[in-house]
Amino acid sequence: MWCNGSVFGIQNAFGLIYLSLLRDFGDETDEHRQFKTAWVGSVSMGMIFLCSPIVSVFTDLYGCRKTAVAGAAVALVGILASSFVTSLGPMYFTYGVVFGCGSSFAYQPSLVILGHYFKQRLGLVNGIVTAGSSVFTIVLPLMLKQLLPKIGLSHTLRVLSIFMFVLLLASFTYRPVVSPGGSTNSAKQKLNFRKLFNVKIWRFLGYRIWAFGIPTALFGYFVPYVHLMKHVEETFTSKNEEVLLMCIGISSGVGRLVFGRVADYLPGSYKVFLQVASFFVIGLMSMMIPVCQGFAGLIVVCLMMGLFDGCFISIMAPIAFELVGAENVSQAIGFLLGLMSIPMTAGPPIAGFLRDTLGNYNLAFYLAGVPPMIGGIILCTIPWIQYRKSRAQRWLEEEEEQKQMAGECTAKMLEQNPTKVLDPTDGRPPGEDATTI
Numbered sequence: 001m002w003c004n005g006s007v008f009g010i011q012n013a014f015g016l017i018y019l020s021l022l023r024d025f026g027d028e029t030d031e032h033r034q035f036k037t038a039w040v041g042s043v044s045m046g047m048i049f050l051c052s053p054i055v056s057v058f059t060d061l062y063g064c065r066k067t068a069v070a071g072a073a074v075a076l077v078g079i080l081a082s083s084f085v086t087s088l089g090p091m092y093f094t095y096g097v098v099f100g101c102g103s104s105f106a107y108q109p110s111l112v113i114l115g116h117y118f119k120q121r122l123g124l125v126n127g128i129v130t131a132g133s134s135v136f137t138i139v140l141p142l143m144l145k146q147l148l149p150k151i152g153l154s155h156t157l158r159v160l161s162i163f164m165f166v167l168l169l170a171s172f173t174y175r176p177v178v179s180p181g182g183s184t185n186s187a188k189q190k191l192n193f194r195k196l197f198n199v200k201i202w203r204f205l206g207y208r209i210w211a212f213g214i215p216t217a218l219f220g221y222f223v224p225y226v227h228l229m230k231h232v233e234e235t236f237t238s239k240n241e242e243v244l245l246m247c248i249g250i251s252s253g254v255g256r257l258v259f260g261r262v263a264d265y266l267p268g269s270y271k272v273f274l275q276v277a278s279f280f281v282i283g284l285m286s287m288m289i290p291v292c293q294g295f296a297g298l299i300v301v302c303l304m305m306g307l308f309d310g311c312f313i314s315i316m317a318p319i320a321f322e323l324v325g326a327e328n329v330s331q332a333i334g335f336l337l338g339l340m341s342i343p344m345t346a347g348p349p350i351a352g353f354l355r356d357t358l359g360n361y362n363l364a365f366y367l368a369g370v371p372p373m374i375g376g377i378i379l380c381t382i383p384w385i386q387y388r389k390s391r392a393q394r395w396l397e398e399e400e401e402q403k404q405m406a407g408e409c410t411a412k413m414l415e416q417n418p419t420k421v422l423d424p425t426d427g428r429p430p431g432e433d434a435t436t437i
Contacts (some may be wrong), residue, residue, distance in 0.1 A: 001132035001169055003068075006163040007048070007075075007103045009136025012325070013245060015040040015229035016144045020153040025088045031356055034230070038352035040091050041226050046345030047100025048107065049280035051338035055108040064109035068171035071105025076164040078102050083157035106167055113174050117197055127242045130313065131256055137249025141242035201332045205267065206382050206389070207323045211336050213382075217279045217375020219343040220286055220368030224305065226348040228289065247299055248306035255310025263315045268387035269322050271315050276376040279307075279314040283372030290362040324385070343371070 021037050030036070058067045078098030085091045111129070147156045201207055225245075232241040263271045285305045292298045317333065324332045351364035 001129050001135070003107055003132070003167055004130050005132030005136035005398050006167050007107045008133035010079075010138045010160060010163070011045050011048070011103075011139045012249065013045075013144055013223055014141040015226055015245060016141060016148065016242060017041070017153070017156075018226055019229055019233065020148050020156075021088070021091070024153055025091070033353035034227075034229065034355045035349050036088055036352075038226055038348040040088065040096055042222065042345045042348045043092055043096030044100035044103075045222055047097055047342040048104040048341075049337045049344055050341035051101050051104035052108060052341075053334045055105050056330065057107050057336040058105070059112055063174075063177035065114045065171060065174040068106050068109040068174055071102045071107070071109070071173050072164055073102070075099050075102030075106055076161055076168055079157055079164055080161045084159070086323065088387070092396075102164075106171065109171075109174065117435060125193065131253045134249045134253030134256070135309070137252070140248045141245040141249075145242045163278070176323045201324050201328045201335065204324050206386050207320075207332060208294050209378060209382055210272070210319065210323060211332075211339055213375045213378035214336060215339045215343050215375075216274075216378060217283075217372045218340055219296045219347045219371035220351075221282070221347065221372065223347050223351045223364065223368040224286060224302075225356070226291065227355070227361055228302075228363065230355075231289065231365070232295075232298065240295075244298055247302040247307065251303045251306030252310040254311075256314040257306040257310075258388045259311035261315040261316055268390075269319070269383045271319050271381050273279075273311055274315055275319065276379050279372035279376035279379070280309040281308040282312070283369035283370075283376070286372070287366050287369035289365040323382075347371075 018037060018041060021040060022033065025037070053070075055067065075098075078094050078100075082091060082095040085094055147159060151159075215353065225248075228244060229241045230259045232244065259274055263274060266274070282305055285301045285308075289298065289300050292301060316336075320336070333420065347368065351361065353370060354364040354367070355361050
């Protein structure tokens with residue numbers, strides 16, 4: 001829970017850090033400062049997902065503990081180095097690349113290790129662990145709201161580095177039951193790499209559509225987390241913008257628990273419809289942000305966004321199981337997270353560019369709501385494809401069963417009505433009382 005919370009809690013609270021970056025490093029005369037500043041958080045979030053396929057390789061080869069410890073150490077160095085940066089250029093590397101990459105290597109083993117200890121209640125445990133990001137998303141905005149004005153961005157980042165140090169210590173407690181796949185035998189390592197880079201998952205049409213639809217939907221997903229705080233600062237006189245992030249965190253935690261349970265009652269790939277509903281609601285709520293004339297309306301929008309954000313996250317693994325099977329699910333999720341990095345990185349800078357060009361965020365939020373709806377429409381085809389696939393399999397099974405039954409009937413008929421055979425000695429038919437072979 002600490003890993004999930006510290007990694008994604010900091011990412012989700014980036015909107016407040018973004019405001020400080022604009023004040024400290026932004027040039028008032030630069031027409032594209034919103035665009036340039038948004039890249040810091042986007043690169044960091046994108047690196048978490050982009051590194052996922054690579055992290056899975058290291059986890060299988062070197063184990064959860066070594067991978068997580070190394071990742072936490074890199075993340076600690078990244079965020080600590082960011083506190084000494086005095087311009088945006090180095091911040092792209094220290095906070096964006098180093099901190100983001102280290103967070104990825106620390107985060108993924110924290111989920112893999114659960115499978116070593118929990119079998120029957122793995123879903124419940126996974127829900128509790130991932131709820132850590134909701135808890136931290138509630139707490140961190142309040143903390144950052146107090147720290148940033150009083151001690152500044154540099155010292156605040158040093159405080160946040162304490163979270164990474166605690167994560168580093170926690171990573172030493174990982175004790176995998178299953179030994180890592182690494183070996184000194186080079187042939188065995190080559191075999192592991194063949195298994196790790198599993199291309200069989202791309203043979204599943206349902207997965208290919210899923211792996212295309214999810215990234216499509218996420219082009220606008222991270223935009224509110226980065227730009228909503230600035231939009232509130234420019235639009236409303238209230239300065240309690242951190243309340244909106246808290247609302248997202250609270251309702252996201254509720255959504256993970258509620259919809260995770262609801263998904264248990266939906267058979268097979270019909271769970272995809274929950275993600276479809278999530279994307280439609282998230283897209284609609286993004287479009288509603290510029291329409292809200294009061295702060296109370298924004299609170300309602302954020303509650304709804306958080307609720308269905310939790311729905312989207314909580315059923316990722318169950319859908320992957322349904323589409324590719326248990327033996328391929330790890331690779332399926334890893335590749336999907338890697339593909340998600342592209343839209344997660346590109347969305348906020350594009351929104352910042354629109355703000356710099358037009359002078360407000362209205363069009364940015366309107367457009368941010370379009371990709372989730374398009375992605376939802378694409379995902380709607382998956383249950384139909386899976387239904388046709390299962391129907392074809394049933395037809396083949398029934399046909400095979402009918403052939404087997406026909407073979408059994410033929411065998412019984414031969415037993416009941418013996419066929420006459422020629423006598424091999426002279427080629428003439430045997431007598432009426434002759435037996436057959």
